[in-house]
Amino acid sequence: MKKCPKPLGYGIRRTPVVLGLSAALCMPAAFSYANVDNGMDCESVLSVMQGKTIKGQILDETGESMIGVSVLVKGTTIGTVTDFDGNYTLEVPSGKNILEISYIGYKTKEITIGNNSLINIKMEPDTQALDEVVVIGYGTVKKRDLTGAVASMKNEDVTVAPTSNVMEALQGKIAGMDIVKSSGQVGEDVSILLRGSRSIYGSNEPLFIIDGIPGSYSQVNPSDIESVDVLKDASSTAIYGSAGANGVVIITTKRGKEGKATVNFDAYYGFSGSPNYKHGYVGDEWVNYQREAYKYKNGDYPSDMSALFGNQDYTDAYNAGKWIDWIDEASGNTATTQKYSLSVSGGSEKTK
CATH class of the missing domain: 2.60.40.1120 (Carboxypeptidase-like, regulatory domain)
Structure with a gap:
């Protein structure tokens, strides 16, 4: 194969057309002379040029x-x-x-x-690739490099618990996030601590962001939630400044999709109560207890019920056989909870 002669200077050098030989057009001097000197043929040069x-x-x-x-x-x-x-x-x-x-x-x-x-x-x-990349305050980072600083929960993790409280549904599912009910009353709110207390007198509640706007999780129906992301450390919460000092909980709600409208109906009925508490004394058990207490205090058993009770109303109730188990009255009743959710979603090319 014919070799390209070394250019004498800048510009293009042409070789004459000779019968029986192929004409060669050499590259400008801007092309690497080293390639030419090393025996780069003119056909290769032409193939690069013909892109x-x-x-x-x-x-x-x-x-x-x-x-x-x-x-x-x-x-x-x-x-x-x-x-x-x-x-x-x-x-x-x-x-x-x-x-x-x-x-x-x-x-x-x-x-x-x-x-x-x-x-x-x-x-x-690529949903698998999305799982490996986490968006934080100032960019993206590999999920394995966060060492548990960001936790993500999907809709199925929220709706699996039969409750109208979003955070109560996530109880025990996010490492470092303590979600505790302040009482056993049905529908009672919860107390949330993310990686411990940071303030003695101020609030330790994390910042809640609902679709990009600060808000309260109590305003969101669990069935309408698409995902919940919990930001725990300084690198992920930095963009929120001091407001994110106690951590940030980002709640993203569902959006309508282009096409036919979708109607969703969710019904829930539950009950709570009937705990197995120890019951108090009633009847002869309570009377014997009071008699022993009277003897311990006075050295002898009472002569009659009036002396034991010291109150005529108590004596009348005893004689009438009226007994009340206050523990059963306070905790024995069954409380019921009902929740009904109806939503319609849809959208066009511009509105969802």
Whole structure:
């Protein structure tokens, strides 16, 4: 094969056409002289020069343009990223026929160029990749590098517990988050501590962000929640400043989808009560107890019930056989809870 002679200077040097020999067009002096000196043939130089321009647009699964998607010629370092409208333009050298398309949270695609000069691509989300990347205050970080600083709970983790309190449903499921009911009363609110107390006199409640706006979890129906993210350490809560000193709980609610409207109905009925408490003395047990107490105090048993009780109303109640088990009255009744939730979701291209 004919070798390319070494250029004498800048510009293009041409060799004459000779019968029986192929004409060679040498690269400008800007091309690496080392390659020429090492025996790079002119046909190889020509193949590099005879590339093609590829254009196109990259869209996500919903048809929206994607910004910053990496478009790379496979096997090279030649690449570009998409602009604000998802468009890209790339010079592909001759001999290369595959584009590699990649973006965080989406499956990497390899596209064969062929004879096409316009290639539009639709990306597919990669849920497995999304699980490995966690968005924090100032960017993204690998989940394994957070060492438990961020905890995420999905809708099924919230709705599995039959309660109208979102945080009560997450009780015992998030490491470092203490969720305790202040009393046993049905519907009572809970106390929340994230990695211990930080203030003696101030509130230790974490900051709640509902769809990007500070709010209260009591305003959200558990059935309407898409996910709950708990930010525990300084790196993930830094963007919230002092408001996030006790941690941040981010609640994301469901959104309607384009297409037909969906009606959701959720009904719940529950009961609580009938605990197995020790009951108090009634009848002869209570009388014998009082008689022994009287003897211990006075040295002898009482002569009659009036002397024992010291109150005529007590004596009349005893004679009438009226007994009340106060423990049973306070805790023996069954409390019922009912919850009904009806929602309609839907959307168009612009409104959801």
